Amino acid sequence: MPTAAGPAEVTPSEHGRSAPPAHTLRLILGDQLDPQHPWFARVDPGVLHVMMEMRQETDYVLHHAQKILAIFAAMRAFAAHLRAQGHRVRYVAIDDPSNRQRLTENLDALLALHGASTFAYQPADEWRLDTQLRDWAATLPIAVERAADAHFLAARDEAGRLFGARRQWRMETFYRHMRRRLGVLLEPDGTPAGGRWNFDQDNRAAWPGTPPAPADWRRPHDHRALWRAIEAAGVASFGAPQADALCWPLDRDEALADLDAFVEQALPWFGQYQDAMSTQAPRLFHSLLSFALNTKMLHPAEVIARAEAAWRAGHAPLPAMEGFIRQILGWREYVRGVYWAQMPGYVALNHFGHDTPLPDWFWTGRVRMRCLADAIGQSLAQAHAHHIQRLMVIGNFSLLAGLDPQALHRWYLGVYIDAFEWVELPNTLGMSQFADGGRLASKPYVSGSAYLHRMSDYCNGCPYDRRQRTGARACPFNALYWDFLDRHRIVLQSNPRMALAYRQLARMDGAAREALSMQARQVRGMLEDL
Numbered sequence: 001m002p003t004a005a006g007p008a009e010v011t012p013s014e015h016g017r018s019a020p021p022a023h024t025l026r027l028i029l030g031d032q033l034d035p036q037h038p039w040f041a042r043v044d045p046g047v048l049h050v051m052m053e054m055r056q057e058t059d060y061v062l063h064h065a066q067k068i069l070a071i072f073a074a075m076r077a078f079a080a081h082l083r084a085q086g087h088r089v090r091y092v093a094i095d096d097p098s099n100r101q102r103l104t105e106n107l108d109a110l111l112a113l114h115g116a117s118t119f120a121y122q123p124a125d126e127w128r129l130d131t132q133l134r135d136w137a138a139t140l141p142i143a144v145e146r147a148a149d150a151h152f153l154a155a156r157d158e159a160g161r162l163f164g165a166r167r168q169w170r171m172e173t174f175y176r177h178m179r180r181r182l183g184v185l186l187e188p189d190g191t192p193a194g195g196r197w198n199f200d201q202d203n204r205a206a207w208p209g210t211p212p213a214p215a216d217w218r219r220p221h222d223h224r225a226l227w228r229a230i231e232a233a234g235v236a237s238f239g240a241p242q243a244d245a246l247c248w249p250l251d252r253d254e255a256l257a258d259l260d261a262f263v264e265q266a267l268p269w270f271g272q273y274q275d276a277m278s279t280q281a282p283r284l285f286h287s288l289l290s291f292a293l294n295t296k297m298l299h300p301a302e303v304i305a306r307a308e309a310a311w312r313a314g315h316a317p318l319p320a321m322e323g324f325i326r327q328i329l330g331w332r333e334y335v336r337g338v339y340w341a342q343m344p345g346y347v348a349l350n351h352f353g354h355d356t357p358l359p360d361w362f363w364t365g366r367v368r369m370r371c372l373a374d375a376i377g378q379s380l381a382q383a384h385a386h387h388i389q390r391l392m393v394i395g396n397f398s399l400l401a402g403l404d405p406q407a408l409h410r411w412y413l414g415v416y417i418d419a420f421e422w423v424e425l426p427n428t429l430g431m432s433q434f435a436d437g438g439r440l441a442s443k444p445y446v447s448g449s450a451y452l453h454r455m456s457d458y459c460n461g462c463p464y465d466r467r468q469r470t471g472a473r474a475c476p477f478n479a480l481y482w483d484f485l486d487r488h489r490i491v492l493q494s495n496p497r498m499a500l501a502y503r504q505l506a507r508m509d510g511a512a513r514e515a516l517s518m519q520a521r522q523v524r525g526m527l528e529d530l
Contacts, residue, residue, distance in 0.1 A: 022048035022088065024118040024145075025111055029129070030057065030071045031420055032122050033078040034296035035252055037150050039120075043086040048114055051079050053094040055101035058235045060128070061414040065241035066383035068230060069223050070248040070417060074295060076226075077250040094233045103129075104136040111142070120145040123156075125336075126421040127343045151296050152333060154178060159337025168438060169338065172198065175330030184304060184329060185322060198326065199319035203271040206455050211269060213281035217261035218288070219254060220245035238363055239380045239415065248291050248417060255292035259303060262287040263310050271320030275388045277456035279370075282378050286386045287324070290418035293332075300328050327387075335426040338440055342426075347409070349429055351437040352488065354402040359527045362411055367530055369476065371458035372397060383417040388455065390416075395432030396446055400480035401524055405435040443497040448481035470519045476530060483520030486513055 023046040026039060030051075039049075053072050072094065079091045092099050092106055100106050111119060119140060124130040137144045149155075162177055163169045176197055179185055185193040207213075227243035249255045262270075266285040273285055292298045304325050311321040339346070361367040365377035375389040385394070390412070398408050409428045413419045430440030449466035453459045459466045459475075468474035469482070485492065485505050493502045505513075523530070 019113045020088075022046055022114040022116050024048070024120055025050055025107070025114065025116045027107065027119070027121040027133075028078070029122070029124060030075050031125060031295045033074055033251075034151060034299070035078070035081060036299070037122070037147075037296075039122075039147065040082065040085065040087065045088065048088045048090055048110075048116070049079075049082055050090050050092070050107070050110055051075055052092040052099070052103065052106055054092075054099070054103060054106070055094075055233070055235065056103055058094075058230075058237075061410045063237055063414045064239035064380075064383040064417065065227070065237040065243075066239060066246060066248065067414070067417050067419075068235060068237055069227055069241060069243060069246055070291065070383075071295065072230070073221065073223050073226055073246070074248075074250050074297070081251060093229070094235065095229050103132060107136070111140075116142065118143040118145060120147060122147045123149050127339075128421070131344075151299060152336060153182065153300055153329065154333045154337060156337070156340040159334060160341040168442070169334075169440065170442065171330055171334045174334045174337065175326060178329050178333060182301075182329070185308060185325065193322070194318045199271065199322045200326075202319040203323045204275050204455075205272045207273045207276035207278050207281070207284060209278075209280070213278075213284050214261075214265040216247060216283070217265065218247035218249065218258060220247050221250060239383060242381075249297060252297045255289070255297040258287075258292065259289060259298060259306060262289065263306055263315070267307060267310055267324060268316045268320055271317065271323035274323055274386075275455055277371075277375075277386075277389055277393070277452075277458065279374050279457055282374075282382070283384075283386070288384065293328070294418050294420055294423065300332065304329055332423065335430075335440070336422050338426045338430065339422045342436070342439070346429065346436065347425060348406070349435045349437070350405055351435050352399075352402070354399075354433075354435075355404050356402045356524065356527070358398075358403055358407050358411060359530075361528070361530075368463050369397075369530055370460075370462035370464075371452050371456065372530075374458060379415050383415065385416070390427075391432055391445055392447065392451060392455070393458075395428070397477065397480070399433050399444060400446055400477065400484045401527060405429055405433040408433065443495050444484075444492070446481060446484060447477070449475040449477045452477065470515050474519060476523045479516045479519035480523055482508075482513070482516045486517065 026047055026049045028049055028051045053075065058068055076091070079089045082089050090110060098109070100109065107119070119137065119142060121133055123146065124133055159169065159174055162174060179192070180190070187193060223243045223246050227241055249258055266287065270285040270287070276284060278284060289298060289303065293300060293303065307316070307321050307324050310316045311318055362376060365373060365380050367373050367376065371393045375385050375393040378389070379385045405428070409425060412428045413421060413424050416424070426440055429435040431445065434441060434444040449459065453466050463473070464475040465473045466475045469478040482505060485501055489502065489505070492498050
């Protein structure tokens with residue numbers, strides 16, 4: 001079983017009062033593990049690359065153990081790779097005696113120690129880090145170089161420039177703009193491949209059990225020594241660490257192997273079953289590439305090109321490939337544009353005024369509702385759940401039950417291996433919780449038990465009955481759903497995408513609606529005991 005690479009070696013003099021001089025310090029953050037970045041095209045012995053494991057980054061929310069482990073292990077592997085290429089690296093480990101556990105305090109010490117005349121950094125992708133670095137760099141008496149972004153396909157402000165002052169933005173508009181600009185999935189005359197921009201309607205099938213889901217193609221790593229160091233440093237976490245056999249990629253080579261395996265073994269069926277959920281196959285045909293993408297081991301352009309090539313070679317059908325590319329070129333780039341256009345105020349939005357604390361089972365998984373037990377249990381065990389589990393199981397229930405969207409945001413940000421705020425926050429507050437009032441999504445993504453039954457096997461063997469709306473055994477989703485629509489009808493009934501649901505609600509008599517309201521109140525009053 002492979003082991004995680006250790007931290008880059010540090011010469012004894014760098015712990016003391018003197019250290020080899022460096023004219024430039026370059027900061028590399030834990031989600032900037034891109035060996036193809038222009039910084040590394042040439043070796044300069046006067047440049048010192050600085051990487052840090054810090055309590056500042058482990059503690060700003062409570063993180064899943066696997067997220068901390070995987071990022072630290074990948075950082076250590078990246079530092080070792082840079083040193084092997086001849087670059088100088090100063091790696092500050094979590095238990096390094098000189099570690100001040102704060103980004104700018106560590107940087108102050110290292111700049112003074114090495115006598116650097118220039119500080120260089122890549123743009124941080126999270127608002128808090130970007131602001132921290134920008135404000136601190138403005139106080140430096142030395143030169144500051146902010147590198148151009150080398151990862152994303154759209155500029156931070158591209159979505160903002162495209163939509164201008166429009167109140168409502170839509171991903172589909174942005175997606176078509178990006179496909180035209182980059183020439184992705186276009187015919188020679190500029191029309192979309194297959195005559196349609198979007199094949200989403202073809203990608204909504206429940207999985208019948210065949211074809212079989214592929215086995216996990218990722219490689220296990222032994223991170224037990226690193227985990228002991230993390231625990232000894234006092235870092236708090238939750239979820240299963242799986243330190244003896246953690247499967248997230250350490251470097252670009254492993255990420256590329258994962259990409260190849262996905263294209264060969266899963267892409268042909270990804271689209272058709274991308275919304276399906278099964279207790280028998282938690283990953284189904286999903287790629288699990290988001291961690292490698294969001295830490296920049298992979299570039300989105302190469303992932304898109306690899307998928308498009310598979311379709312053109314006849315290996316994958318167009319709807320599957322288009323659905324996969326839409327997640328990267330459309331949704332991933334779009335939510336980043338929303339994030340940078342709306343921050344810092346976006347994080348505080350709460351359109352419905354929801355404030356119920358998260359039940360304890362968000363951290364234990366001990367809940368009787370089979371759908372929530374599986375989706376949250378999988379999240380706690382694997383630091384991952386696919387987008388429909390996040391949106392239509394956990395997020396759907398949270399919105400219907402009136403859970404605090406900011407508390408939910410912090411949980412999503414901490415629990416998922418691929419969650420960095422630029423991508424997680426718009427997905428949670430905007431798409432999942434409608435806390436932005438519709439700036440991102442065209443409607444609240446809510447449903448009763450019918451959707452979950454149609455798209456999963458969760459209802460089989462559940463102690464709650466999906467067919468019942470009221471009573472002790474009624475599926476909680478049902479009353480919560482209709483009560484949510486009833487309570488917010490003044491705001492939502494004019495939404496054309498919700499017209500069918502409101503016509504159904506209007507056909508219910510007053511007694512039925514009151515019974516559903518009472519049932520919903522009972523459910524919200526006993527969330528800990530569901």
